[in-house]
């Protein structure tokens with residue numbers, strides 16, 4: 001579980017995490033007691049984590065206890081159904097969750113909606129643009145397939161897909177330099193899935209807004225671990241699936257849609273859930289005013305219930321505090337990596353760090369072996385791209401990182 005930090009360490013970590021904590025603003029005295037509280041909350045919410053070391057949040061999250069309890073209660077109600085009809089709550093109340101996610105993103109609640117997955121949101125936004133032959137979309141060449149394929153699928157409509165070459169990590173200068181007079185959208189990930197490399201989406205948003213280009217951002221690898229003010233970032237679509245850093249289950253992704261996006265695109269699919277009209281009204285296409293227009297059919301109740309309870313936990317702990325805690329863990333890993341025979345594939349500078357890193361033993365076959373051996377010891381990391389992805393969250397401790405490094409040392 002997280003250990004309390006010294007004042008000096010706290011300030012250093014907070015600064016690294018981009019939190020701007022310092023004299024005259026928030027002081028360590030304000031925050032240190034709260035960090036102890038994180039340890040207690042983490043112990044209560046992740047009792048199962050004592051059985052091993054889970055460091056794979058970039059793949060999927062173990063559920064907080066409160067979330068699995070809520071899901072069990074939901075399933076018990078579904079087993080009977082009488083109760084749900086008596087209370088009239090057989091459908092999940094979306095406005096409550098919209099408000100909670102809106103607080104997390106710092107945007108108005110009506111601009112939040114829920115779709116089945118991150119990739120569906122990316123595809124839906126890109127398909128909804130009124131493309132003319134010769135228009136283009138700009139996308140880094142090393143993007144996650146869930147970003148790249150929806151772009152490539154536009155080629156059948158005469159759209160040019162400008163894939164921006166990438167050396168080690170995508171470079172926002174190069175991405176923006178590829179934008180021209182026919183660009184309608186830039187699509188990319190806030191945090192890269194293989195390395196944890198984070199791009200400055202506030203700059204992306206501002207530059208795209210100036211040029212009248214939509215910025216379409218897959219944020220699944222950041223939200224819940226890295227603080228964000230989406231309104232200030234000025235991006236047009238910001239989407240995060242619930243089962244990684246948001247600690248929910250697969251089945252839903254939270255979307256933010258900017259007023260510009262809502263004004264500029266038409267949803268590619270119409271269904272009963274995206275309309276202002278009820279199912280009893282005479283049918284006519286009249287979209288919901290906000291992001292809910294992207295709802296098509298009935299809500300995936302279980303996924304929304306899980307998301308709500310996990311968002312409550314993240315809000316109680318505070319994403320800035322989570323970022324600061326994880327920054328400490330990753331710094332610890334970075335400082336001991338060499339001794340364990342590991343090298344970092346991730347840029348940990350404040351401008352680009354997120355909440356995970358990719359490390360390697362320098363040999364792909366050895367990385368494979370190390371990951372298998374670690375998993376056999378219940379130390380869960382992922383073998384991805386150039387190495388081994390290590391992705392801790394609020395329940396992890398410095399002891400977990402030490403156990404990981406011992407496990408690696410035994411194989412190198």
Ligand SMILES: Cc1ncc(COP(=O)(O)O)c(C=O)c1O
Nearest residue numbers: 117118119144146189193220241
């Ligand atoms: C960057 C990125 N986008 C999208 C996804 C998949 O999200 P979803 O299953 O919600 O479409 C992943 C999963 O690994 C990812 O890393």
